[in-house]
Amino acid sequence: MRASIAAAGLLLASCGPQDPREARIDNIQDQAADEAQAIRASADNVADGMRAQAETLSNQARASVGYTAEQFDTRAASLKKQAEIVERQAKAKAQAVRDRATADVSAIRAE
Numbered sequence: 837m838r839a840s841i842a843a844a845g846l847l848l849a850s851c852g853p854q855d856p857r858e859a860r861i862d863n864i865q866d867q868a869a870d871e872a873q874a875i876r877a878s879a880d881n882v883a884d885g886m887r888a889q890a891e892t893l894s895n896q897a898r899a900s901v902g903y904t905a906e907q908f909d910t911r912a913a914s915l916k917k918q919a920e921i922v923e924r925q926a927k928a929k930a931q932a933v934r935d936r937a938t939a940d941v942s943a944i945r946a947e
Contacts, residue, residue: 861941868937872930879926883919890915 854862890912897908 857944857947861944864937864940864944868933872933875926875930875933879922883922886915886919886922890919 893908893912893915897905897912900908
């Protein structure tokens with residue numbers, strides 16, 4: 837019984853207030869992770885929409901002939917390429933957010 841009470845006391849102590857610097861660091865890291873995830877999720881939604889449009893255009897190209905089919909194929913390829921660019925851009929932005937957080941954390945630790 838006493839062992840379980842002591843264990844509960846240790847558990848509560850470890851959940852207690854954090855060092856203010858560590859709390860700031862955790863907050864910065866959490867915010868950066870959330871922001872980076874939001875950037876990637878938004879870009880994924882945009883890219884998915886572009887790919888869906890590209891698929892529709894590819895289907896129209898298969899149903900068409902001649903220059904019309906070629907135009908549909910060209911638009912579809914362009915949308916697929918744009919989707920890739922949107923994803924690469926989001927990846928770079930998310931990395932910049934994480935890098936900024938790392939720099940902020942380093943500055944706090946250097947205080």
